[in-house]
Amino acid sequence: MLSAIEIEKISHELRHVPVKKAACIEALKIVQQERRWVSDESVADIAAMLEMSAAEVDSVATFYNLIFRKPVGRHIILLCDSISCYVMGYTALRQRLHEILLIGYGQTTADERFTLLPNACLGTCDHAPALMIDEDLYRDLQPEDLEQILEKYH
Amino acid sequence: MERPLTQHIPDNGAALHLREYEAVGGYSALRKALRDMEPAQVSTLVKEANLKGRGGAGFATGMKWSFVPMNVPGPKYLIANADEMEPGTFKDRWLLEGNPHQLLEGMILASYAIQATDAFVFLRWAYKDAAREMRRAIADAYTAGYLGKNILGSAFSLEMQLHTGVGRYMCGEETALLNSLEGKRATPRAKPPFPQVSGLFGKPTIVNNVETLSWISHIVNNGEAWFKSLSYTADGGTKIYGVSGRVNKPGAWELPMGITMRELLEEHAGGMRNGYRFRGALPGGASTDFLTDAHLDVKMDFAGVAAAGSRLGTGTMVVLDDRTCPVGFVHNLEHFFAQESCGFCTPCREGLPWTEKILWSLENGTGEPSDLELLERHARLLGPGNTFCALAPGAMEPLQSALKYFREDFEQHIKEKKCPYAHHQH
Numbered sequence: 001m002l003s004a005i006e007i008e009k010i011s012h013e014l015r016h017v018p019v020k021k022a023a024c025i026e027a028l029k030i031v032q033q034e035r036r037w038v039s040d041e042s043v044a045d046i047a048a049m050l051e052m053s054a055a056e057v058d059s060v061a062t063f064y065n066l067i068f069r070k071p072v073g074r075h076i077i078l079l080c081d082s083i084s085c086y087v088m089g090y091t092a093l094r095q096r097l098h099e100i101l102l103i104g105y106g107q108t109t110a111d112e113r114f115t116l117l118p119n120a121c122l123g124t125c126d127h128a129p130a131l132m133i134d135e136d137l138y139r140d141l142q143p144e145d146l147e148q149i150l151e152k153y154h
Numbered sequence: 155m156e157r158p159l160t161q162h163i164p165d166n167g168a169a170l171h172l173r174e175y176e177a178v179g180g181y182s183a184l185r186k187a188l189r190d191m192e193p194a195q196v197s198t199l200v201k202e203a204n205l206k207g208r209g210g211a212g213f214a215t216g217m218k219w220s221f222v223p224m225n226v227p228g229p230k231y232l233i234a235n236a237d238e239m240e241p242g243t244f245k246d247r248w249l250l251e252g253n254p255h256q257l258l259e260g261m262i263l264a265s266y267a268i269q270a271t272d273a274f275v276f277l278r279w280a281y282k283d284a285a286r287e288m289r290r291a292i293a294d295a296y297t298a299g300y301l302g303k304n305i306l307g308s309a310f311s312l313e314m315q316l317h318t319g320v321g322r323y324m325c326g327e328e329t330a331l332l333n334s335l336e337g338k339r340a341t342p343r344a345k346p347p348f349p350q351v352s353g354l355f356g357k358p359t360i361v362n363n364v365e366t367l368s369w370i371s372h373i374v375n376n377g378e379a380w381f382k383s384l385s386y387t388a389d390g391g392t393k394i395y396g397v398s399g400r401v402n403k404p405g406a407w408e409l410p411m412g413i414t415m416r417e418l419l420e421e422h423a424g425g426m427r428n429g430y431r432f433r434g435a436l437p438g439g440a441s442t443d444f445l446t447d448a449h450l451d452v453k454m455d456f457a458g459v460a461a462a463g464s465r466l467g468t469g470t471m472v473v474l475d476d477r478t479c480p481v482g483f484v485h486n487l488e489h490f491f492a493q494e495s496c497g498f499c500t501p502c503r504e505g506l507p508w509t510e511k512i513l514w515s516l517e518n519g520t521g522e523p524s525d526l527e528l529l530e531r532h533a534r535l536l537g538p539g540n541t542f543c544a545l546a547p548g549a550m551e552p553l554q555s556a557l558k559y560f561r562e563d564f565e566q567h568i569k570e571k572k573c574p575y576a577h578h579q580h
Contacts, residue, residue, distance in 0.1 A: 065321035125398035
């Protein structure tokens with residue numbers, strides 16, 4: 001069931017759009033903000049509220065890279081794997097992250113602290129390689145920087 | 155050398171807020187246009203300046219605006235495409251974070267020119283600082299009367315919203331962007347009808363790039379002759395160029411349109427890092443053809459780069475050095491394109507993963523001599539005219555040019571059954 005806050009926020013978005021469906025992405029963002037991910041149940045709840053089918057909402061949810069349809073950790077690590085970061089050695093960062101966290105792409109640490117995901121170009125190519133943790137951008141990285149950075153997140 | 159777009163952005167990149175923007179002449183172009191100019195005059199001025207779109211395609215901005223039907227009632231939309239997601243591209247970020255009001259003023263002027271009723275900034279998710287600055291700038295512009303009803307006492311009204319995306323390269327394609335703003339999957343639409351006639355929610359819509367829109371206030375204030383005088387070539391204005399890769403000073407700079415690749419690499423990017431040699435570069439993001447050291451004197455404008463067999467694209471160059479494997483480099487690009495294909499049309503959905511797998515097998519020593527022909531066939535069959543939008547043809551540009559300029563590397567991978575580069579990385 002959608003929470004009162006979710007319903008209120010989605011209703012607010014509905015005031016800005018000419019058809020209910022148009023609030024689909026915003027509704028997914030709202031639910032994810034509240035629950036970190038979007039469950040089957042939430043997909044059905046959004047569908048009911050926006051007068052769409054659950055399949056239709058899911059087709060939108062699964063299309064976008066940053067809507068999570070599986071549970072994720074408390075912090076999301078987005079490692080840039082695009083071309084400038086490739087040239088500047090992002091693969092060494094990925095290797096180090098695997099060593100520290102013992103997880104691969106798409107996986108979450110056992111303590112639910114981190115989920116590791118590859119991400120297309122973060123648009124900071126003059127400071128490659130780069131990654132983002134939640135809303136924080138880290139640039140000009142060396143593998144040996146990572147441990148200290150990760151310690152900031154609990 | 156004039157740098158109209160970036161001269162007021164402090165060296166630390168911090169945003170110019172409303173009062174600071176006004177103190178350097180901000181919103182004077184909007185005052186002037188609303189007081190002295192008809193909407194059509196703004197369009198004509200932009201057309202005469204021959205401002206070409208800075209998002210990658212280089213289409214004439216004034217021409218694009220002129221397709222909007224002016225005599226139909228109901229809503230019309232103006233959208234700033236701030237979904238900068240072309241790998242190797244980091245120029246709009248500078249403008250969004252550093253001078254948000256310059257973009258807003260350009261958007262308001264563009265909206266006035268086409269008589270738009272609503273404007274959107276379509277911003278990519280990862281640009282958190284830009285989101286914060288844009289949100290503040292929009293709120294400040296409302297408070298100051300530059301947005302909302304009867305702007306500066308005129309008959310013109312405009313509402314503006316910030317939309318942050320949820321991550322998908324396709325959203326940069328203008329019709330896919332419209333679908334995404336409508337809450338749908340970001341798949342491209344059939345054209346015609348063009349968005350100028352039937353765009354967002356079926357209403358006339360203009361989508362322009364951030365750097366393009368940031369020009370409008372300057373052109374309104376200073377005129378088309380001034381705009382043209384900034385450039386070294388027939389394409390007017392300055393351009394924000396960037397360089398990334400193993401150069402001494404990667405970065406972005408606002409420079410006269412048409413400087414040479416050599417100047418950009420040697421003078422601004424400080425040349426190659428010690429121990430690395432230049433082998434080639436994608437001149438304007440991931441979906442442009444390689445240029446090589448034979449092209450260093452090419453002028454970096456739309457016509458110059460096109461004559462050399464590539465595209466200016468976004469003007470942000472990614473350098474390939476002699477210690478990075480060209481096959482691995484292209485594999486990285488094709489992996490990106492295969493992943494970001496929306497899956498809507500078959501050649502792109504099937505062809506890109508196939509291309510990626512062939513390149514992967516070359517890198518891993520299981521390539522066959524016939525693979526080169528297969529790659530060439532893909533470059534042809536996923537080229538212009540065979541797919542629904544420009545994603546796959548763009549993806550083929552670095553591949554086809556790599557096969558041309560770095561062919562011996564591809565052949566060596568097959569012959570030696572391994573990647574010959576010591577630094578090879580997957």
